[in-house]
Amino acid sequence: MAARPYNFAPGPAVLPDVVLERAAAEMLDWGGTGMSVIEMSHRGTHFEGIHQAALDRFKRLLNLPTSHSILFMQGGATAQNAILPLNLLGQNPKCDYVHTGHWSAKSIQEAKAYGDVHVAASAEAARGATINGTSADWPSFGYVPPESDWQVRADAAYLHICGNETIGGVEYPEFPEMAGLGAPNVPLVVDMSSHILSRRMDFSQIDLAYGGAQKNIGPSGLTFVILNHEVLQARFPAPMQHCPTVFDYRRVLDQNSLLNTPSTFAIYMAGLVFEWLEDQGGVEQMERENTRKAALLYSTLDASDFYKTRVAKAARSRMNVPFYLPDDRLYPLFLEQSKAAGLLNLKGHKAVGGLRASLYNAMPFEGVEALVSFLRTFEREHA
Numbered sequence: 001m002a003a004r005p006y007n008f009a010p011g012p013a014v015l016p017d018v019v020l021e022r023a024a025a026e027m028l029d030w031g032g033t034g035m036s037v038i039e040m041s042h043r044g045t046h047f048e049g050i051h052q053a054a055l056d057r058f059k060r061l062l063n064l065p066t067s068h069s070i071l072f073m074q075g076g077a078t079a080q081n082a083i084l085p086l087n088l089l090g091q092n093p094k095c096d097y098v099h100t101g102h103w104s105a106k107s108i109q110e111a112k113a114y115g116d117v118h119v120a121a122s123a124e125a126a127r128g129a130t131i132n133g134t135s136a137d138w139p140s141f142g143y144v145p146p147e148s149d150w151q152v153r154a155d156a157a158y159l160h161i162c163g164n165e166t167i168g169g170v171e172y173p174e175f176p177e178m179a180g181l182g183a184p185n186v187p188l189v190v191d192m193s194s195h196i197l198s199r200r201m202d203f204s205q206i207d208l209a210y211g212g213a214q215k216n217i218g219p220s221g222l223t224f225v226i227l228n229h230e231v232l233q234a235r236f237p238a239p240m241q242h243c244p245t246v247f248d249y250r251r252v253l254d255q256n257s258l259l260n261t262p263s264t265f266a267i268y269m270a271g272l273v274f275e276w277l278e279d280q281g282g283v284e285q286m287e288r289e290n291t292r293k294a295a296l297l298y299s300t301l302d303a304s305d306f307y308k309t310r311v312a313k314a315a316r317s318r319m320n321v322p323f324y325l326p327d328d329r330l331y332p333l334f335l336e337q338s339k340a341a342g343l344l345n346l347k348g349h350k351a352v353g354g355l356r357a358s359l360y361n362a363m364p365f366e367g368v369e370a371l372v373s374f375l376r377t378f379e380r381e382h383a
């Protein structure tokens with residue numbers, strides 16, 4: 001097969017060639033069964049093995065404590081915006097959110113239908129002041145609010161953050177400690193759609209994380225929910241009254257995600273990606289590579305007067321890098337020429353405009369080198 005172009009799409013996104021080749025080779029006959037995984041019963045022994053192996057690998061990659069379990073659900077992160085409050089607000093309607101951009105705004109909006117929503121901190125206002133002793137020049141939704149500004153209600157049912165704002169390109173360099181926020185008993189919930197498995201994360205600090213698989217894991221149609229089942233059982237014994245059974249974390253957990261037919265093919269594909277990740281050296285190795293890739297791209301953008309970025313350096317996403325050209329008329333040309341150079345899907349989200357390169361785990365370093373080389377040439381020709 002000829003080398004494929006580099007795909008910088010935000011999601012669904014690039015997958016490793018070897019994973020796609022393996023899936024292709026197994027498409028008509030998985031493991032000598034004479035069946036495609038797509039054709040197998042979700043309750044048969046073949047799929048049971050595929051499912052369990054995927055879960056085991058995912059847990060190992062995350063270094064997940066025994067207090068935590070993984071659920072495979074459907075509906076994407078968007079469905080979780082409703083499923084989460086439906087599950088956790090059964091006794092106490094108070095829920096706190098941090099607003100850092102497009103995706104946290106969606107979560108906040110949806111939760112309002114179910115609970116008493118309080119925005120504990122927001123990055124909406126631009127800030128040029130000195131913060132914690134360092135001078136800050138932070139545009140609206142271009143930073144993570146400093147924890148000293150957060151006002152988390154100590155009796156909230158949970159605090160929700162979006163770990164990586166895929167559209168704005170804002171990532172938490174680390175997750176907050178709830179005790180340090182004066183809310184030691186409030187569970188921390190993280191939308192991890194676009195940076196799961198991209199760096200080491202300490203799940204003993206995180207009570208629930210969720211996301212769609214299509215950014216950094218595999219095909220769309222699969223949603224992961226990683227939760228502390230001890231906290232769930234002790235603190236959230238029942239969902240809200242009208243929570244659909246298929247969305248009840250307790251029921252899905254009891255049935256090991258087989259309450260109804262799961263997204264079987266997507267689970268199989270995710271399992272192949274997990275196997276590839278383990279072969280690569282796991283999350284630690286991904287963290288090294290992702291840091292290296294992002295550093296190359298940001299340093300190229302920073303060294304240029306032509307390209308502009310807007311996110312505060314401390315909160316720059318290593319997964320999604322938005323950037324801008326000096327003249328709006330250049331965008332169509334940039335997209336046409338980058339595509340011709342084998343660099344796909346660099347258009348920014350319409351909410352923020354500009355360009356965006358998504359550098360998920362499956363984007364090789366060589367892809368970023370090719371992008372950087374194109375950026376330099378384009379600048380030379382149009383500056």
Ligand SMILES: *Cc1c(COP(=O)(O)O)cnc(C)c1O
Binds near residue numbers: 162
């Ligand atoms: C893509 C994305 C979503 C929405 O995901 P769906 O699976 O399409 O519902 C939500 N949050 C974040 C951070 C995302 O990147």
